[in-house]
Amino acid sequence: MIEVKDIYFTYPTGVEALKGVPLTIGDGEFVAIMGQNGAGKTTLVKHFNGLLKPAKGEVLVDSVSTRDVSVAKLARKVGFVFQNPDHQLFSETVEEEIAFALRNFGFEEATIEKRVTWALNLLDLTEYRKTSPFMLSGGERKRVALASVLAWDPKVVILDEPTIGQDHRQKENLRQFIVQLNGQGKTVVVVTHDVEFVAECNPRVVLMSEGKIVADGEAKKILTDTALTLAASIVPPQITQIFLGLTDFGFSYDVIDVSEAKKILLDYFEEAKR
Amino acid sequence: MAVVETKALAYTYPGGNKPSLRDVSLTIEKGEFVILTGPSGCGKTTLCRCFNGLIPHFYGGELKGDLRVAGLRVSEHQIYEMAKRVGLVFQNPENQLFALSVEKDVAFGLENLGMQREEMKERVDWALQMTGIEELRERAPHELSGGQQQRVAIASVLAMQPEIMIFDEPTSFLDPLGAQKIFEVINDLKNKLEVTVVLVEHRLDLASKYANHVIIMDEGKVVLDGAPREIFNSETAWLLGVGVPKAVRLWRLLQENGMVLEGVPVSSEEATRFLREILKQ
Amino acid sequence: MSVFEGFRFRHVTSPIHRLDPRVKFLYVLAMFVVTIFFTEFLPLLVLFFLQLPFVFVAGVKREWLRSLRGAIFLVTLIFVFNFVFGYLYRSTYTTGAALLEYSLAMSLRFLVLVESFSVFFLTTSPDHLSLALEQSRVPYEFTFAFTTAVRFVPVLAEEAQTIMDAQKARGLELERGNFLKRVRNYIPILIPLIVSAIRRSLELAEAMESRAWGATPKRTNLYVLKMKRGDFVLLALSIVLLAIGVYVRYFVSIPPLSLFLPPLPF
Numbered sequence: 135m136i137e138v139k140d141i142y143f144t145y146p147t148g149v150e151a152l153k154g155v156p157l158t159i160g161d162g163e164f165v166a167i168m169g170q171n172g173a174g175k176t177t178l179v180k181h182f183n184g185l186l187k188p189a190k191g192e193v194l195v196d197s198v199s200t201r202d203v204s205v206a207k208l209a210r211k212v213g214f215v216f217q218n219p220d221h222q223l224f225s226e227t228v229e230e231e232i233a234f235a236l237r238n239f240g241f242e243e244a245t246i247e248k249r250v251t252w253a254l255n256l257l258d259l260t261e262y263r264k265t266s267p268f269m270l271s272g273g274e275r276k277r278v279a280l281a282s283v284l285a286w287d288p289k290v291v292i293l294d295e296p297t298i299g300q301d302h303r304q305k306e307n308l309r310q311f312i313v314q315l316n317g318q319g320k321t322v323v324v325v326t327h328d329v330e331f332v333a334e335c336n337p338r339v340v341l342m343s344e345g346k347i348v349a350d351g352e353a354k355k356i357l358t359d360t361a362l363t364l365a366a367s368i369v370p371p372q373i374t375q376i377f378l379g380l381t382d383f384g385f386s387y388d389v390i391d392v393s394e395a396k397k398i399l400l401d402y403f404e405e406a407k408r
Numbered sequence: 409m410a411v412v413e414t415k416a417l418a419y420t421y422p423g424g425n426k427p428s429l430r431d432v433s434l435t436i437e438k439g440e441f442v443i444l445t446g447p448s449g450c451g452k453t454t455l456c457r458c459f460n461g462l463i464p465h466f467y468g469g470e471l472k473g474d475l476r477v478a479g480l481r482v483s484e485h486q487i488y489e490m491a492k493r494v495g496l497v498f499q500n501p502e503n504q505l506f507a508l509s510v511e512k513d514v515a516f517g518l519e520n521l522g523m524q525r526e527e528m529k530e531r532v533d534w535a536l537q538m539t540g541i542e543e544l545r546e547r548a549p550h551e552l553s554g555g556q557q558q559r560v561a562i563a564s565v566l567a568m569q570p571e572i573m574i575f576d577e578p579t580s581f582l583d584p585l586g587a588q589k590i591f592e593v594i595n596d597l598k599n600k601l602e603v604t605v606v607l608v609e610h611r612l613d614l615a616s617k618y619a620n621h622v623i624i625m626d627e628g629k630v631v632l633d634g635a636p637r638e639i640f641n642s643e644t645a646w647l648l649g650v651g652v653p654k655a656v657r658l659w660r661l662l663q664e665n666g667m668v669l670e671g672v673p674v675s676s677e678e679a680t681r682f683l684r685e686i687l688k689q
Numbered sequence: 690m691s692v693f694e695g696f697r698f699r700h701v702t703s704p705i706h707r708l709d710p711r712v713k714f715l716y717v718l719a720m721f722v723v724t725i726f727f728t729e730f731l732p733l734l735v736l737f738f739l740q741l742p743f744v745f746v747a748g749v750k751r752e753w754l755r756s757l758r759g760a761i762f763l764v765t766l767i768f769v770f771n772f773v774f775g776y777l778y779r780s781t782y783t784t785g786a787a788l789l790e791y792s793l794a795m796s797l798r799f800l801v802l803v804e805s806f807s808v809f810f811l812t813t814s815p816d817h818l819s820l821a822l823e824q825s826r827v828p829y830e831f832t833f834a835f836t837t838a839v840r841f842v843p844v845l846a847e848e849a850q851t852i853m854d855a856q857k858a859r860g861l862e863l864e865r866g867n868f869l870k871r872v873r874n875y876i877p878i879l880i881p882l883i884v885s886a887i888r889r890s891l892e893l894a895e896a897m898e899s900r901a902w903g904a905t906p907k908r909t910n911l912y913v914l915k916m917k918r919g920d921f922v923l924l925a926l927s928i929v930l931l932a933i934g935v936y937v938r939y940f941v942s943i944p945p946l947s948l949f950l951p952p953l954p955f
Contacts, residue, residue, distance in 0.1 A: 171554060171583045185854050206860045214858040220888070221848070221855045224880035234877070238860030268884065273448055282859065299499075299580045301448045301610050302651030327583035330613060330654070369584040372613050372654035372676045379680030383687050392654055396661040399683070403667065457895075466898055488904035496899045502844060503892035506837050508816040515911040517900035522907050532911065550843050564900065 135160055136195055136212075136290065136321075141188035143177055151177040152188070153345040159323065161289070164316040166332045166353065167325045169342035170367045175325045178342070179292050182323070183212040210239055213288035217295045219279035223267040228259060231267050232282045239286055253285040273304055290321040297328045309335055333357060333371040333390040341366050358388040410476075411572050411604045412436035412459060417473035418628075419454060419463060428454040430628040432473070438571075441598055441618050442606045443636070446625035447649055452608050455625070456576045458482060459606070461490040478571045491517065495565035495573040499580050501557035504564070505549040510541065513549065514564045521568070535567040538600070539593055555586035559593060566597065572604040573597070579611060591615050613653045616640065617675035624650060637672035655679035705747035705812045709920040710821035712927075713809055719927040720805045723934035724798055729943045730790050733797045739930075740804050749811045756807045760800060768796040790946035815839040824914050837893070845886070852881045 136159040143152040151174045159165055167175045180186040181193045184200040193200045195208055216222060225231040232253050236246045254260045257277040262270060267278050276296075283291065293312070297305050309331065316322045326332060332339060332353055339356045341349040343366040349356045356362060360378070363370050370378070373395045377387040385402070389395050417432040429451045436442055444452050457463045461482050464471040475482045478493035498504055507513040514535050518528045536542045539559045549557055558578055565573060575594060579587035591607075595618045598605045609615045616622075622639040624632040626648055632639045639645055640656045655673040659682075663669055669686070673679035705713075720736065727733055744753045771792035813821075819836040823829065856877045857863070863874055916924075937943070 170585065180854070183858055185858060204862070205857045206862050209858050209860050214855075216851070216855045216858070218851075220885055221852045221881050222859070223884075224877045235859035238862070271449060286860075299577070299610075301446075301649070303447055303649035305651075306649070329584060367585055369588065373658070375676035376655065376658070376679045376683070379677070380683060380687070383684075392657050392661060395658055396665065399658075399662060400665055400667070402687075460899055462895055462898060466895065486903075487898045488901040491899055491901035491904070498892065498896060498899075500892060503889055504896040506833070506840060506893065506897070508814075508819070508836060508840055512816065512911060519909050519911060520901040520904050522905040522909050525909060525911065525913070528909065528911055549840065561896075568901065 135197075136182055136193070137197075138178070138181065138193050139191045141181060141191035141193060143181070143186060143188050145177075151345055154191075155342075155345070155347055157340060157347060157350070159290075159321060161321055162316070162319050164312070164322045164335070164337040165324070165340060166335065166337045167323060167340045167342065168327065168329070168332060168366075168368065171327065173342040173366070174345045175342055176294055179214070179294065179323060179325055182208075182290070182292060183214050184208040185214075206238065209235075209288075210286065211288055212290040212292065213283040213286070214292045215280055215283050215294065215296065217298060219275040222279050222282070223275060226266060227264050228254070228262045228267050228270075228278050228281075229264060231278055232285050235282055235286050241286075249285045249287075253281040256284065257281045272299065276300075284315075288320075290323065291315060292323045292325070294325045295327070296324065297326060297331050305331060327368065329357060329369055329371050333373070336390070341368070343367065354388055354390050357390055409438050410435050411438050411440075411478055412606075413474070413476045414458075415474040417455075417458065417471070417475055419458065419471050420469060421454075421467060422469045427628055429458070432625075432628070432630055434623060434630055434633055436572075436604060436606065436621070438604055439598075439602050440604055440621045441595070442604075442621045442623060443612070443615060443619040444606055444608045444623045444625070445610065445612065445650055446631070449627075450625040451628040452625050453576055454628075456496060456574050456606070456608060459572075459574055460494040460496045461485065461487040462496075488520070491570075492521070492568060493571045495568060495570035497558070497561050497565050497573065497575045497578050499577045501554055501561055501578075501581065502549070504561040505557060508548055509545070510536075510547055510549065510552075510560050510563075511545045513560055514567050516564055517568045531567045531569075535563040538566060538597060539563040553586070554581050555589055558582065558586075558590055562590075562593060562597075570603065572606065574606045574608075576608045577610065578607075579609070579614075584611075584614065587611060587614055591618060594618070610651055612640070612651050613655075613676075616653050617678070619674075624648065636674050640674060641672045703747045703812070704919060705743055705808075706814070707919070708812075708923055709914055709916050710813045710817050711825060711914070712916065712920045712923050713813060714821070716923055716927040716930075717805050717809045719931045719934075721802060723930060724801050724805075726934055726938045727798070727943075728791060728794050730794045730797065730946045731943055732937060733794055733801060737797060737801050737804065740801070740808055743808050743812075747808070747812045749808070752811055753804070753807060757800075757804065760803045764796045764800050767799050768792045771795045786946060786950050789950070793946070820910070820912055820914055823910060829908055841889075845882070848885060849878065849882055852878050852885075855881075 138155055138157040140154055140156045141152055142154060144150045155178060167179060169175050177186065181188060181200065184203065184205040187201055195211060200208060223231060225234060229250055232250045233246050236249055254263055257280060259277055259281060267275060270278065296308055312322055312324065336353045339351065339353045340347055341356055341362065348366055349362050357371055358374050360370065371390045373389050373392055374387055377385050377389050381387060389398060413435050415433050417429055418427055419429040420427040432455060446452055454463065458471060458475055459477050464483060465487050471483055480490065482490065505513050507516060511532060514532045515528055518531055536545055539562050541556065541559050541563060544552065544556060549560065579590050582590065591614060594605060594607065597603060607615060616636055619636050622634065622636045623630055624639060624645060631648065632642065632644055640652050641660065645652055653674050655676055655678060658679060659669060659672055671682055673682050724736055744750055772788065775788045775791060815836065819832050822832040822835065861874060861877055866874065
């Protein structure tokens with residue numbers, strides 16, 4: 135469980151990134167942290183594994199304050215997949231890359247071998263075991279980065295803007311993968327500004343704006359609240375936008391999913407026929 | 409008059425084990441707003457690099473087939489010659505800005521061309537105005553947001569007054585609001601200046617409404633080429649896994665369930681409009 | 690790294706900031722030459738104080754003091770070095786006072802040099818500097834490399850931090866272990882940094898080519914440096930400084946420090 139107790143954080147450059155953020159994420163939750171670029175999302179999640187320590191307030195991971203424990207120790211529980219895989223990749227082979235964190239955490243060689251095989255399998259990278267990560271395509275490198283974090287089986291997985299530069303199919307695969315992870319009991323935190331992606335996942339949404347949390351609840355409720363989305367400078371999902379123009383026909387606009395939209399319209403036409 | 413004409417274009421990167429382009433034939437007319445899309449690795453970025461001569465001159469290798477852009481055969485002209493007619497804006501705004509002030513960056517291309525100072529100053533002012541960033545002219549690139557940086561990149565390409573401007577996934581690093589702003593700027597340029605636009609994008613939800621020509625590629629070939637509505641509504645686009653706009657998806661779902669619908673909306677505004685028409689009856 | 694603090698440009702303007710960097714550089718060069726003339730303490734002290742009006746007019750007192758502080762270590766080192774070696778190989782030096790003066794003078798000379806360069810860099814913006822380079826007929830490739838490097842320093846610094854964060858989040862501990870282990874722990878930081886720099890260079894090159902790099906050998910420039918009244922004044926000052934320096938060196942006998950000191954035990 136991650137408890138953020140009203141934290142404040144200012145970067146050395148003077149930018150006040152977090153101005154009083156209270157948040158609790160329970161085990162096994164699936165949370166999307168949303169907001170404009172610069173709202174403080176990445177700053178917030180960097181507190182979850184101790185990379186950043188709050189100036190005021192504190193962050194507790196399983197009741198232990200992040201100030202009392204090293205980043206390495208917290209990382210064991212809280213895995214962080216960075217936005218750009220090239221900021222992590224340095225090994226000669228994909229195998230070595232995945233084993234890196236395991237070695238840092240002091241796993242035994244036999245276990246490392248097994249975990250690496252498992253992670254490669256999970257992300258469809260087995261054929262690249264002995265390949266240099268630099269030879270792989272962008273999408274494949276992202277999978278290697280993800281594999282290298284999942285290999286040590288952290289309780290919490292944080293993904294920072296995982297959808298950037300991905301095509302539709304890759305996003306769909308990612309979405310299914312995240313749902314699968316969450317289904318296995320992992321706490322999944324996704325930092326993203328991709329509204330459509332969140333609309334398709336329908337997780338708990340924590341909406342941030344200018345260093346504060348402005349909303350915390352169901353994706354559907356938050357993404358369809360036009361006052362909120364305007365204040366937080368985010369764009370509502372396409373489906374919601376469509377229904378916003380149909381309110382005078384009696385439609386409510388709290389829809390974010392295409393299939394649901396279809397159903398609503400079909401039902402209406404059925405009714406109209408009679 | 410065709411601004412881009414290719415016939416059986418094929419290319420393999422030196423050291424690559426398979427071709428990135430195989431048999432690409434397409435035509436882009438003057439004044440079109442083209443969306444070029446397709447799954448990752450389909451060759452769209454490679455194709456963009458061909459349009460301004462980076463392929464074959466910068467990347468090496470052999471470019472097979474025929475390619476004419478703005479009247480010039482690409483393989484026969486240096487990149488700096490092509491640069492006067494073809495502008496290319498890249499994905500990462502940061503790596504397109506070299507100078508220590510916005511003004512100097514916008515002037516970069518013109519300085520390279522040896523333009524006289526007076527004319528350069530006018531062009532720079534004009535480009536800054538067209539992209540709406542005059543108040544940023546003395547700022548350093550590092551101080552700007554991603555969206556602002558990308559607008560500087562656009563201004564610096566625009567300053568050379570090319571006939572055709574190509575944008576290779578310009579909004580990848582921007583949030584949806586920033587992305588919208590960039591599309592508006594691009595559309596604005598097209599309308600005011602009649603420059604031909606080629607936009608490579610995955611975010612079809614936001615960009616489709618501006619296009620009047622869509623080209624979809626897969627595995628180095630052109631698979632679909634035509635008017636946006638037909639293309640997005642087609643089965644092939646669906647199967648390719650391209651991010652067909654949600655409005656179109658809704659339309660298809662309704663049709664699959666027996667509704668008879670006319671037209672195809674490509675944006676949420678259009679979908680609303682079309683639905684209202686139907687609902688009124 | 691506070692000695693480098695004294696070299697970083699600040700976004701301030703003052704009459705000194707507005708001076709033509711080429712003239713400022715000539716002044717610094719004149720200062721350099723004159724400083725080399727002397728191994729006596731007194732003239733060097735005068736030269737040191739000559740910097741002060743510039744520092745005050747430019748409004749860079751704080752940064753300048755910081756660079757002074759940063760230079761103290763090296764200054765002390767030079768003093769000790771000269772003093773100890775002078776003492777051990779005494780044949781050249783007859784009196785202790787002469788030795789003391791020499792060592793003090795050497796360290797002061799270093800300080801004066803550092804300080805004059807510091808004032809130069811503190812009052813000259815990188816783009817002003819690159820403009821000066823361009824107009825001084827330095828080949829554009831070099832000026833461009835310089836400007837681009839300066840422009841990307843903050844970007845690379847941020848990237849290095851991100852890479853460190855990413856690897857720390859994978860259990861990398863940079864503070865633990867013996868010296869050898871610590872050096873090896875930086876490999877996961879350096880490699881991504883280098884690879885990223887290479888990728889970045891490739892993208893930059895693409896963008897440059899696409900904006901007609903190399904179209905003509907006669908590149909023009911949006912800005913032009915013109916010498917104004919203040920620049921001519923500084924130029925005259927530099928020449929006067931050189932002239933006085935030469936005169937004092939060859940025609941004036943400089944009182945040694947021993948005149949002002951009591952007799953020393955060594």
